[in-house]
Amino acid sequence: MNVVKTIKPAILFDTSVGSCNKGDEIIMQSCRRALAPILRDHFVITLPTHTPLAHGYQNSHRFGVGAYYGDAEWKFLCGTNILNANLLVPVPLWNLHLWNARYAKGTVCVGVGMGDERDRPTLYTRRFYASVLSKTFIHSTRDERTAEFLRGMGFRAVNTGCCTLWGLDEAFCRTIPPGKGRDVVFTLTDYKPDPVLDRRLVEILVQEYENVYFWTQGKGDFSYFQSLGDGLPVTVIPPSLEAYEELLRRPELDYVGTRLHGGIKAMQMGRRAVILSVDNRAEDMHRDFSLCILPRSAVETLPARLHEEFTASPQLRAEAIRTFLSQFTE
Secondary structure, eight states, rough: OOOOOOOOHHHEEETTTTTTTTHHHHHHHHHHHHHHHTTTTEEEEEEEEESOOOOOHHHHHHHHHHHHHHTTTTTEEEEESSOEEESOSOOOOOOEEEEEEGTTEEEEEESOOOOSSOOOOOOHHHHHHHHOOOOOEEEESSSSHHHHHHHHOOOOOEOOOOGTTOOOOOOTTTTTTTOSSEEEEEEEOTTTTOOOOOOOOOOOHHOOSEEEEEOOOBHHHHHHHTTTOSOOOOOOOOHHHHHHHHHHHHEEEEEEOOOOOHHHHHHHOOOOOEEEEEEEEEEEHHHHHHOOEEEGGGGGGHHHHEEEEEOOOOOOOOOHHHHHTTTTOO
């Protein structure tokens, strides 16, 4: 048994709290797994990003989390599209501002990304990130574009990829079946609808597989699926990550869908995955890590892709990952 000589607090800014996307839970699972050796002897406090941290009186109470903000040895911001070039937006994904930024001072990014923005950061954005992000540690980003965004503001950053990819090394990927499975689970994306192409996707899956399952990753995905019309013999599974994991444990199951992290989770559990890209996230990660991505606009080529031998070989940046993690262990 390990004998702990000292216990220090650490803070995880949890991007799955208050989120309408189960993909954030998949990201947080992987972040916790990656950071577990670092945080093993720490008293870990989890705080939300999508909602305000706490009311002022809660921060000042002697039993409140406010007592830990300054004492935390490390603060980690975990994944998702959390960064923005313009933080003066109606619903910031990191629900802080310059007046309470001190609570997050010294935060280190772990596999973070940003939206499909090409603008330079505003003056307010620069000041906010200068107040909260660590200038001592190297930050980890999901893709090269986000790394360049941070470097442009004077921070050190390495492109490690999303931490959901970190376990998908060559040895593990050789365990993923190369041939087409008997059954399939698919996802849709409610906020990027294309009823014609998405219905065609489901029709192809019904033709190609014996059993077709649908998992609701986002809050509005089920309603969107219903809007595609009748005549689709699909089994809808419960909208929890636990139900999805249970299904993925079945042999002879493939994943096909428009949800990026639904596909990566399937790969984590040893399943073939074809991800249909509908936004910048899949394209950014495909560009950097060679995920199996097919544009949704090319859905008619999906049958041929399904019958090809599947080779899962994300180009992991092992040295960048080691560089990031070793900061906290050496």
